[in-house]
Amino acid sequence: MPxxxxxxxxxxxxxxxxTHVWRHIENTVIAVINSYNYREIRIPVVEKTDLFARSIGExxxxxxxxxxTFTDRNDESMTLRPEGTxxxxxxxxxxxLFHNQIQKLWYIGPxxxxxxxxxxxxxxxxxVGLEAFGLPGxxxxxxxxxxxxxxxxTLALDNITLQLNTLGTAAARNHYRxxxxxxxxxxxxQLDEDSQRxxxxxxxxxxxxxxxxxxxxxxxxxxIHDHLDAESLDHFAGxxxxxxxxxxxxxxxPYLVRGLDYYGKTVFEWTTDLxxxxxxxxxxxxxxxxxxxxxxxxxxxxxxAMGLERLIELVQxxxxxxxxxxxxxxxxxxxxxxIQTGLKLAEDLRNAVxxxxxxxxxxxxxxxxxxxxxDKSGALLALILGQEELINQAVGVKLLRDNSExxxxxxxxxxxxxxxxxx
Numbered sequence: 001m002p003x004x005x006x007x008x009x010x011x012x013x014x015x016x017x018x019t020h021v022w023r024h025i026e027n028t029v030i031a032v033i034n035s036y037n038y039r040e041i042r043i044p045v046v047e048k049t050d051l052f053a054r055s056i057g058e059x060x061x062x063x064x065x066x067x068x069t070f071t072d073r074n075d076e077s078m079t080l081r082p083e084g085t086x087x088x089x090x091x092x093x094x095x096x097l098f099h100n101q102i103q104k105l106w107y108i109g110p111x112x113x114x115x116x117x118x119x120x121x122x123x124x125x126x127x128v129g130l131e132a133f134g135l136p137g138x139x140x141x142x143x144x145x146x147x148x149x150x151x152x153x154t155l156a157l158d159n160i161t162l163q164l165n166t167l168g169t170a171a172a173r174n175h176y177r178x179x180x181x182x183x184x185x186x187x188x189x190q191l192d193e194d195s196q197r198x199x200x201x202x203x204x205x206x207x208x209x210x211x212x213x214x215x216x217x218x219x220x221x222x223x224i225h226d227h228l229d230a231e232s233l234d235h236f237a238g239x240x241x242x243x244x245x246x247x248x249x250x251x252x253x254p255y256l257v258r259g260l261d262y263y264g265k266t267v268f269e270w271t272t273d274l275x276x277x278x279x280x281x282x283x284x285x286x287x288x289x290x291x292x293x294x295x296x297x298x299x300x301x302x303x304x305a306m307g308l309e310r311l312i313e314l315v316q317x318x319x320x321x322x323x324x325x326x327x328x329x330x331x332x333x334x335x336x337x338x339i340q341t342g343l344k345l346a347e348d349l350r351n352a353v354x355x356x357x358x359x360x361x362x363x364x365x366x367x368x369x370x371x372x373x374x375d376k377s378g379a380l381l382a383l384i385l386g387q388e389e390l391i392n393q394a395v396g397v398k399l400l401r402d403n404s405e406x407x408x409x410x411x412x413x414x415x416x417x418x419x420x421x422x423x
Contacts, residue, residue, distance in 0.1 A: 010115070010123025020326035025155065025312055026108065029128055032151045036143070038104040038130060043087040045110065049077040055086040055262055055290060057202065061194075066113040080112035084129040085262075085287065085303050092133065093296045102134040108308075120278030120310050130284070131303035133291070138238030141266045141286065141302055142246070145239075148270060148282055148304065149248055155315055160281055162249065163269045164240075165256040167204070168224060168232035170264060170289060176227045177203055187217050207255040223254050235265055262287040266302065274317055275310055282306035327378030328359035329422055331400075333370040335386040342385045345395070345411065352415035353422070375400055381421055383414075 007013055014022060049069050056062050068080040081087055084107055092098050092105075108128045115121055130147070132140050145162065152160050167173050180203040184191060191199065192214060195206045207218055228236070243250060250268075258267045267285030275281075284304025291299040330349070334342040346360050359377060361370045367386070374382040384396030384406070395414055398406045399421075409417045 008123070010117035012122060012124070016326065021312060021316070022308070025308070025315060026128075028154055029151055029306070029311075030106075030108070032147065032154055033106050033128075033130065035150075036104070036147050038106045038132075041088060041091060041105045041107050042109075043081075043084065043091050043107055045081055046078050047081055047087050047090065049079040051086050051090055052079055052082060054293065055089070056083070057262075060202065060205075062113060066115055068112045068114055082111055082113045084109075084111065084127060084305060085131060085290070088129070088131050088303075089290055089294055089296075089301075093291065093294055098133050098291055098296055098299045102132075104130075104132045106130050118278070120275050120307075120313065122309060126308040127305045128308065129303060129305040131301065133299050133301045135302075136288070136300035138235050138266070139242060141235075141239045142242035144284070144302060144304060145243060145248065145268060146246060148306070151306075152270070155311075157314060157318055159274055159318070160270045160272050160314075161251065163253040163256050163271060164243075164250045165253050165267050166224070166228065166232055166236040166239075167257065167264050167267055167285070168228045172224075172227060172229045172232050173204075173264060176222070176224050179222045179227065180204065180206070183221050184217070190217060204257040208257050218255065225254055232265065239266055258283065258285055262290045262293070264288055268304070270306075272314060275313060278310060280307075281310050281314060328357045329379060330356065330358040330381045330383060330418060331374035331377050331379035332358060332360040333367060333374060333382055333384045334361050335367070336364060337387055338385040338390055341390060345385070345414070349415060349418060353418055356418070356422075371398075381418065 053063050062082050067082050070078055072078050088105060097103050110124050110126050112124055114123055117123060184199055184203060184206055192211050195209055198205045256267055256269060263285040265286040269280050270282040271279045272281055273279060282304055286302045288300045332342055332346055343360060346358055349358055350356055380401055382398040382400055389395055394408045394410045396406055397409050
């Protein structure tokens with residue numbers, strides 16, 4: 001006997017009793033994004049592996065350990081996207097979106113990383129990403145953070161905190177990199193395996209280590225804020241001044257470096273202590289050199305991505321969402337001889353009442369069994385159409401959530417009646 005077919009570990013189904021929650025939060029987030037005039041872009045789920053190796057960094061954990069990579073039938077190496085920025089930059093270059101233009105883009109969809117599945121971290125996860133190109137000043141950095149703040153406010157989340165840092169210009173970062181290599185080399189024997197691997201490839205990532213045995217060494221490391229050039233300091237001061245004027249609270253975290261090699265200058269993370277170890281809800285930063293790195297003309301850029309699974313979990317911890325959102329508002333009970341007229345009547349109602357959620361009984365059954373289905377569906381109204389109703393050109397109406405008596409409404413008045421009941 002063949003084995004039971006199940007979903008791949010770390011890749012979960014989103015079932016009908018949850019999809020209305022996802023749709024509500026997606027729609028809320030997208031509405032806020034649209035209010036800042038970002039435009040949607042849809043990028044492929046599969047890209048050439050080299051795209052991510054060149055952008056994220058060959059020695060990053062994502063490329064070295066976590067990507068889903070395979071060889072296709074043309075013997076080319078392909079990868080399921082682990083993040084969205086690289087594909088967005090590739091699309092922008094391929095289609096000429098960046099040449100002498102400002103672009104504010106957003107996307108939504110699944111990403112893939114072969115990590116150890118745990119609460120808040122799956123191998124297929126979903127992100128909303130934001131990317132802005134062609135704007136070099138600190139104003140766009142601050143506005144992007146303001147946009148995120150508005151999303152949290154709209155979702156009534158007040159337990160997310162902002163951590164902020166700067167990684168400086170490329171020149172300042174390279175100088176700081178050498179200082180870190182020199183410092184951590186003095187503790188080589190005390191570094192864990194990951195930190196030893198990162199020492200000469202990406203020493204800044206050592207600062208982000210969560211290993212408690214490493215924290216004393218990390219605390220003693222040189223601070224990047226002591227080694228920033230004037231351009232880096234001015235840009236960071238500009239970001240902070242705008243956030244201060246807007247009343248947005250933040251904590252400067254000199255150890256915040258982000259896990260992708262392309263970041264420079266402003267980096268930030270929104271975190272919470274309500275989701276256990278996976279407390280990052282949204283993160284991002286500047287990547288001014290990435291467009292040029294892929295062969296385009298230099299273009300300043302900044303972006304961020306928020307994890308939908310974590311955002312949904314956080315919303316559900318804070319609020320009880322309306323379970324009726326996925327239920328029909330009206331349930332149509334039909335005798336066999338009324339099916340033709342009833343289904344036509346249902347179409348007329350949908351035309352007359354935009355957005356109406358109407359469920360027609362399919363598959364027959366006695367009126368008693370259909371009433372049970374109507375009640376179980378969560379509908380507010382039951383419309384009953386039998387032989388007598390056909391003769392009288394009227395529909396029986398029963399309010400399912402109170403004890404009122406069944407009434408009769410003529411076909412011609414039904415749409416207005418339903419509108420009033422659902423208002």
